Amino acid sequence: MVRSTAWLLGALLGLICVLPPVLMTPRTAQCTSLKTLKNKLIGRRRNMKHNLPINYTIRVHYEEVFKLSNITRLRARVEDLEDGDLQDVWLLVNQEVLKRILRVLPVRHPSYKYTTDLEDLFRKVQQVFPPQSDEREPPEQIEEIYKRVKEIDSKGWRFVTPKSLLDNCYRTMHCLFKDCFPSEDREQDYCGLPHWRKGRKRLQ
Ligand SMILES: *[C@@H]1O[C@H](CO)[C@@H](O)[C@H](O)[C@H]1NC(C)=O
Numbered sequence: 001m002v003r004s005t006a007w008l009l010g011a012l013l014g015l016i017c018v019l020p021p022v023l024m025t026p027r028t029a030q031c032t033s034l035k036t037l038k039n040k041l042i043g044r045r046r047n048m049k050h051n052l053p054i055n056y057t058i059r060v061h062y063e064e065v066f067k068l069s070n071i072t073r074l075r076a077r078v079e080d081l082e083d084g085d086l087q088d089v090w091l092l093v094n095q096e097v098l099k100r101i102l103r104v105l106p107v108r109h110p111s112y113k114y115t116t117d118l119e120d121l122f123r124k125v126q127q128v129f130p131p132q133s134d135e136r137e138p139p140e141q142i143e144e145i146y147k148r149v150k151e152i153d154s155k156g157w158r159f160v161t162p163k164s165l166l167d168n169c170y171r172t173m174h175c176l177f178k179d180c181f182p183s184e185d186r187e188q189d190y191c192g193l194p195h196w197r198k199g200r201k202r203l204q
Pocket residue numbers: 054055
């Protein structure tokens with residue numbers, strides 16, 4: 001029953017994505033995979049909060065906490081920053097975050113499969129990411145983030161809940177790929193915190 005409902009929903013969503021040929025841009029594939037990811041992320045409360053002990057936290061690098069405020073700060077401070085740079089950081093950071101969450105979950109944990117499904121969806125998103133041009137090097141500050149995320153012996157650790165990490169993922173995704181998430185409200189500012197405060201009641 002649940003399965004067939006899920007299937008129907010999937011089919012319906014597929015249809016909606018296929019129907020309007022006017023919207024077919026080169027970014028369509030990217031948006032399709034991001035929307036699938038978004039739908040999966042809607043289940044993060046149950047999987048990353050209710051299925052875990054109260055206030056359970058995991059240890060992550062400073063850089064793995066990538067929030068809206070980071071985007072605002074980087075946009076203000078880094079010269080020659082392109083959205084593609086931030087999108088690359090988003091992808092890398094969140095793939096690292098998922099690895100960290102998986103490391104603390106036993107295979108039979110009720111959230112294990114959810115997390116590996118997210119990993120798969122991230123791989124799909126990565127496959128349709130536009131490659132960065134060879135001629136351009138990312139700004140130094142961005143390179144620095146890559147380096148620090150990959151460092152095994154980081155000096156800076158923070159303890160955060162898996163749910164808050166996925167909240168960051170969800171919000172920054174809307175901010176960085178806002179073309180993929182059109183809204184009826186034209187004033188919608190996914191990059192601003194007030195949008196998400198307001199949205200709390202809507203289970204976002
Ligand atoms: C969980 O954290 C909240 C907010 O920091 C705190 O009020 C609450 O007492 C904590 N609950 C437990 C069981 O530690």
